[in-house]
Amino acid sequence: MRFMKLATIILVTIGLLALTGAVFADQKKLTGKLEIFSWWAGDEGPALQALIDLYKAQHPDVQVINATVAGGSGINAKAVLKTRMLGGNPPDSFQVHAGQELIGTWVVANRMEDLTWLFQQQGWMDAFPKGLLALLSTDKGIWSVPVNIHRSNVLWYIPANLEKWGVTPPKTWDEFLQIAPKLQAQGIIPLALGTTWTAEHLWESVALSVLGPDKWDALWKGELSFTSPEMLKVWDLFGKILQYTNSDASSLSWQQATDLVVNGKAAFNVMGDWAAGYMFTTLKLQPKKDFGWEASPGTDGVFMMLSDSFGLPIGAPDRDNAIAWLELLGSKEGQDTFNPLKGSISARLDSDLSKYNIYSQSAAADWQKDTIVGSLVHGVVANERFMDGFATVMDMFLNSRDPSQAANASEAIALQSGIGK
Amino acid sequence: MRSRKDRLFAILVLSPSIVLLGLFVYWFIGQTIYISFTDWGKVAPLAAHPPIHFVGLENYKTLFTGILEGRFRQDLVNTFFFTLFFVLGSIGLGLFLAILLDREPKGKGFFRTLFLYPMSLSFIVTGTIWRWLLAPRGGVNVLPRLVGLPALRFEWTNSRTQILQFDWQDLPKLTVLVVAAVLAFLVVRNLRRGRKWQGLFTGIPAVGLVLWYVFGGDLIPSAGLLFPEKHGFNLAIIGIIIAAIWQFSGYTMALYLAGLRGIPEELRESARIDGCNEFQMYRRVALPLLKPITLSAVIILGHISLKTFDLVFAMTGPDHASTDMPSVLMFIRTFRGNQFAIGAAIAVVLFILVALVVIPYLFSALRARSST
């Protein structure tokens, strides 16, 4: 009898150990494929590749397919992704701007899995700032894992040139409007601008400076009308600022606009902080010494963010592999591997800042303490239908410079796209 | 004699193509037309089973009279002017080059390949390079400095100048005028050729339309917009036209070269014997014989111009209304704005435009063919 009991205990223990071993082995040993869809190409490639290498080290039996679609300012990638999704062939995970670009397109269409459980499991509810979490979620859940953070509202300049011309970076747009004529008199373009989307990019900094973070949020919740007096003020101010930009703006890419500043043809440029990557990596300029930055006029203390993120589509062919990918993306190691190469900063509050250059360190410091709001142009606060229509409104305004026309048109588009519903 | 078996073979050989085209062209067109009559793109367009409702001509109304789609109407005007100048320019330059090469210069083969090669490039590559060349800051504006002249100051695709302006609201009135003018031209031609009855038949409506325009002009309905809307010929398109002509004049040159080579030497000789110089010879003898080539070139170039997408997209990006074309708008409305129904409606309009250009040609070509 006792022998039987002992035998049973031994057998059960062995069985339990084997089971645990099997469970653990299962967790580590992922096989199959992982298809990652993105539009990261060219100089953004190495950052993604580093993440993929990290993933392959952790899961050597998974074949990672890096399906990048470049070109067309991201529209080609959207075309391919939407064609695939409509055709019933989703990738395992795809790059998408965090916020309404994801929510307003894919979440409302019931195409994404809720990731709240993953966030809780991985401790991300505390690792990411609350402001960011709010932008990633709806009342039905959290929808994507942010890989990086870029800042939109940055003003760039070359300190040596400013000294030469006798000006300092303006703290408000009124200051800018005062020094601009002086610069023009010396034959310098006060503010460099590029093609239409960069004008929208400038617009959102201007709007933020007029509205402040609270009213900016209210606008996208539908609580502030696009035809309100504040918005008319925004368009009015924007029109005044445009007078001090270069007339050939629409033929310049954003880099060519930055080139104007670097070459001493222009004084300032408002652009996201990928400009730092461009100046640092491609043009080999040193941050703080060769190029300088400030929060764009009137937005000090506010961090207007955009974030590349990955979600989990319903029906992902290799769901476990995709979840492992998301875990890697949100981890400290993943983010601190990816972001120094990409030129952006980690979304986590516990990032290892020693790996980043001087600009990124300053941006990370701001990320910790500033008020966080979302960018319009880069898909955080408004859905794709609105952004698509707004681009036409902006092009119209660049032609006509008519504030009430632009305000009315934006209100119409906002209604059509369901902003704030 | 054609046996029945051979007839069967003929149809069998043709059937794969018929089936494939029936599916890949006509069925897809049908689907697109159907989508254009729905509101797909209203709520959650990318869902696995999106809610679709039939809305009839609503999308077309939006395109032609909605405030927010002024861009679409500008695209139509743009594409009209682009097609006009692109076709004229390509034919003119192609003919000119063909005549030059017809003079048998040394190195003819080299020149011919040189003028032909731009066709081998993709539109995307051409668009990107020409974008650089036409940047007002660098690019061709800087070239005159090489010979000591001051730099050009034209803004190329940045230009916001618009000439030949008209109000979209007046479009029906303008159409009446144009139709009257065409009829008047036909009247004159008929009378000149002594066709009295046909002259009368075309004359009466012509006069009627003119009278209507002059006296009852206000009764002609407006185009249905809420506000007057100015459209015209955007000078910015000139840059696109130049790039497109650069790419395609080699093709028309090849067509005309072949045509010129096909003119029998005896005809040229007899023209010379009659005392024509070379210039007159080309004008009196060669040109009329090249008419069928001109026609086919017009059709091919015309439909390419209506389909232009890659070139415009590469040169001026997705949001540049002054050079925009319907195909670009269709692409971004569908894939960036998730408005599939509007995209489909734009596609159908584009389609109808192409059909208008192509169908008359097909009719005349087939009528000529059936006498072979």
Added chain:
Amino acid sequence: MSTRLSPTRVALYVLLVLISLVYLIPIYMTFITALKPPAEINLETAWIPSRHLYWASFADAFNRMFPNLRNSLILTFFGTILSALLGSLNGYVLSKWRFRGANLIFTLMLFGMFIPYQIILIPLFQTLRNMHLYGGLPGLILAHVVYGIPITTLIFRNFYVQIPNEVVESASLDGAGFFEIYRRIVFPLSWLGMVVVVIWQFTQIWNDFLFGVTLTNHEWQPITVALAYLAGGQAVQWNLPMAGSILAALPPLLIYIIFGRYFISGLLAGSVKG
């Protein structure tokens, strides 16, 4: 006729040279940009070549595009051959075998030439997926062949119309059937028509981007997609895509140089009048 060095002759050469220069400007720009290191690429100095020729761009671009080169070659080779064959057979039927409705069918076929590709992207994708042809080269080849049917049929039909009906009649009186006539009479005469079709389809298929990027999986994408990749990224290093486009343009350019004069003869021999 061939008067040497008369003023008109000189004027002719001057004109040709001037126009050639204009044609060469974009090529010049592409080349010097390809040969500059990234930091030197600037609108200000766009016309000025770099002091030190930066040949690394070509090597770099070639390495990155090489895997896709195989795809493009297979795609274009099979796509062109298949379209040409199909077009030739169709053209033969439509020009030499009268039956009721032949003209209507021809018109309907031709109409397919005129659709813009963006319209049919989504249904095309879904259809190929339903046929289990999505993702690899066979599906892409099928798409190109189908949309090439109208133009190739048009070219061959107009070409074969030139073959006198008496030749065909006498052959059939001798007892030749449908396929014999094609094999012995029509096909051997198709050389020039083939040249026109091959040049046209080769260019179209080689340069296509939209179908290539949408209908294939990553490993089967053609060279145009690799080129777009080079021109992607936040800060484009233009020397790479410029070098890449030069490389990608070489095969079609080669075809044009070799077959260029036959292109013209081919156009003369019949397609011209269509």
